[in-house]
Amino acid sequence: MKESVSRIPLTIAAPPRLAAIDIGTNSFRCIVVEVDPQEGFRILDDEKAQVRLGEGLNNSGIISPEAQQRAIEALQRMCKIISGLGAQMVEVVATSAVRKANNRDQFIRAVKDATGLEIKVIDGDVEADLATLSVHHNFAMEKQRFAVADIGGGSVEIVIASGRHTETVTSLELGAVFLTEKFIHSNPPSEEELKQLRKYIRKSLKQAGIGDGLPVSCLVGSGGTMTNIGSMVMAMRGEDYESVHRYEVLHSEVVHLLAMLTRKNQKERQSITGLSPERADIIIAGMVLTDELMRRSKTNLLRINAKGIREGLILQSLQKRGLLPVTRQPRDWRKSVIDFARSCRFDEQHSEQVCRLACQIFDTIAPLSGLGKRERELLEAAALLHDIGYFISYHQHHKHSYHLIRHANLFGFTPREREIIANLARYHRKAKPKKSHSNFCVLSEEDRLLVRQLGAVLRLADGLDRRRNRQISDLDCQLDKTSLSLTLSGNSDLSVEAYGAETKGDLFSDVFGYRIKVKTVTVQ
The missing domain is CATH 1.10.3210.10 (Hypothetical protein af1432)
Known part of the structure; x- marks a missing residue:
C-alpha cells in the first residue's frame, strides 16, 4: 500500500505595497502602490482631499481648529484606504502650511493621536528634490536644460537642471492660496489687484535669480494649478485624452486662458470645462505665477506632470528600502x-x-x-x-x-x-x-x-x-x-x-x- 504524501501548498510572496501622503496647504494626496519589477511600481489608488489646511494661516499664523478637523477626517479616511489595500509601509510628509504654522507641534500630535500617522515636516529643498525625482521618472530630460515648478497652496519649488545635474533649487512663498489671500479680494479681481499680484511675483522671482542665464527648453509643472491648466487647455482644443499627464501646453495658451479667467467671477469660473470647481477661487493667482515663470525662464512650452511630490516620495521610499536602484539608467x-x-x-x-x-x-x-x-x-x-x-x-x-x-x-x-x-x-x-x-x-x-x-x-x-x-x-x-x-x-x-x-x-x-x-x- 502506498504511503500517503502530504503536500505543502506553494505560496508566493505578494509584492510589497507602500503608501505616501502629501499634506499640502490646499489639498492632501494619498497614493498606494505595489512594487513592480518593470515600472518600479504600479498605482493601486490615488486619493485626493481638498482640505484647505492653510486657510487664514497668513493672517492668524496658526492652523485653525476647523482646518485641523478637516485634516484629521481626511487622513482617517486615507488610513482606511491604506489599510484596506494592505500597504505595509506609509510615508507622510507635510509642506508649507505645517512648516510655517505656529501650532505645528500641536497639529502633528493631534494627527498622531487620531490616526497613528507620524508626520515628517520637510523644507522646500526636499520638496523640490521629490518633484524632480518624479520628473526624471516620467520624462526623458537627459539631453536638455529645463525648469521644474511644483506650485502648492503655500509655496512654489523651482528647480533648474541640465539633464541629471541640478543647477539651482529655490523655494518661494508664492503658493496659490497664499497669493490669493494676499492680493485678490474682489470678484472678479480688479485690474489693480492683478497688477500688484504680478508685480510681487516678478520681484520675488527676479530677486531669487529665476530666469538668469540661458533659456530652458521647457517648464515641467506639477501641482493642482498645473493639472487644471492642462485640463482647461485640453477642453479648449476640443481634445479628450485619457489623462493630462505629459500633456504639452504653449505659453500663448496660458496667456489667453488667463485673460479669459480674469474677466469672470468665481461662480462663472466654476462652470469652465476642465477647471475643478473647488479651485476656481485660487486658479488665477496660480496661473499668473505660471505665466511669469514661463516669461522669466524664457520658454514657450509647459509640460504637465500629474504625479509630483507624492510620486517622488514613493520613488525615494523604494530606493531607501532597496526596491529600486538609487542610480537608474535613463528610461527609454x-x-x-x-x-x-x-x-x-x-x-x-x-x-x-x-x-x-x-x-x-x-x-x-x-x-x-x-x-x-x-x-x-x-x-x-x-x-x-x-x-x-x-x-x-x-x-x-x-x-x-x-x-x-x-x-x-x-x-x-x-x-x-x-x-x-x-x-x-x-x-x-x-x-x-x-x-x-x-x-x-x-x-x-x-x-x-x-x-x-x-x-x-x-x-x-x-x-x-x-x-x-x-x-x-x-x-x-x-x-x-x-x-x-x-x-x-x-x-x-x-x-x-x-x-x-x-x-x-x-x-x-x-x-x-x-x-x-x-x-x-x-x-x-
Whole structure:
C-alpha cells in the first residue's frame, strides 16, 4: 500500500505595497502602490482631499481648529484606504502650511493621536528634490536644460537642471492660496489687484535669480494649478485624452486662458470645462505665477506632470528600502513599449518583423511626405503594439489594441502621441479610417492625416508578414512617379506575403497615390 504524501501548498510572496501622503496647504494626496519589477511600481489608488489646511494661516499664523478637523477626517479616511489595500509601509510628509504654522507641534500630535500617522515636516529643498525625482521618472530630460515648478497652496519649488545635474533649487512663498489671500479680494479681481499680484511675483522671482542665464527648453509643472491648466487647455482644443499627464501646453495658451479667467467671477469660473470647481477661487493667482515663470525662464512650452511630490516620495521610499536602484539608467521609450507589449503577451517575433518592414517602407516615402524622426518613432511603437489586443480576444483585436494603448503608461509619449499610436494600431486591419469613427473624428485635421499616412505604412507592413513567421529576409523598396515597387526576398515561396501586401496596400494607395507592385525572389 502506498504511503500517503502530504503536500505543502506553494505560496508566493505578494509584492510589497507602500503608501505616501502629501499634506499640502490646499489639498492632501494619498497614493498606494505595489512594487513592480518593470515600472518600479504600479498605482493601486490615488486619493485626493481638498482640505484647505492653510486657510487664514497668513493672517492668524496658526492652523485653525476647523482646518485641523478637516485634516484629521481626511487622513482617517486615507488610513482606511491604506489599510484596506494592505500597504505595509506609509510615508507622510507635510509642506508649507505645517512648516510655517505656529501650532505645528500641536497639529502633528493631534494627527498622531487620531490616526497613528507620524508626520515628517520637510523644507522646500526636499520638496523640490521629490518633484524632480518624479520628473526624471516620467520624462526623458537627459539631453536638455529645463525648469521644474511644483506650485502648492503655500509655496512654489523651482528647480533648474541640465539633464541629471541640478543647477539651482529655490523655494518661494508664492503658493496659490497664499497669493490669493494676499492680493485678490474682489470678484472678479480688479485690474489693480492683478497688477500688484504680478508685480510681487516678478520681484520675488527676479530677486531669487529665476530666469538668469540661458533659456530652458521647457517648464515641467506639477501641482493642482498645473493639472487644471492642462485640463482647461485640453477642453479648449476640443481634445479628450485619457489623462493630462505629459500633456504639452504653449505659453500663448496660458496667456489667453488667463485673460479669459480674469474677466469672470468665481461662480462663472466654476462652470469652465476642465477647471475643478473647488479651485476656481485660487486658479488665477496660480496661473499668473505660471505665466511669469514661463516669461522669466524664457520658454514657450509647459509640460504637465500629474504625479509630483507624492510620486517622488514613493520613488525615494523604494530606493531607501532597496526596491529600486538609487542610480537608474535613463528610461527609454522603446523599452517601455516592449515591456508593456510583453505584459500583454504579444507575438514578439511577428511584431519585430512588422516593425522592421514598416521602417524600411517609411524611410523610402518619408523624404517626399514631410515625415521625420518623431513620426518614425510613433510608427515603430505602433508596429510593436499593433496586435496586443489578442490579449483580450482575437475577434476585434485591433479595437482592443486601441483601448489598451490609449490607457497605457508609455514613457516618452505625450497624450496626443499615445492617441495617435492607439489609432495606428486600430487601423492595421479591417476598416480604413473614417470620420464617422468616434476615435478618429476627435483628432485634429493634421493628426487625422498623420494617422492615415502612418497607418497605411503599418497596414502594408503587416500584410508582408501575413503568415506571422518572418519569411521575408530582405525587402527592397523603390519609388517612382506612380508606384512603390517592393521586392521580397526569402528562402521559400513568398506568394502569401505578396498577396498580403497587395490586399493590404489599399490605404497606402489612397493616401500616397502610389500603386503597389510586388516581386518575389527566392534565395538559397
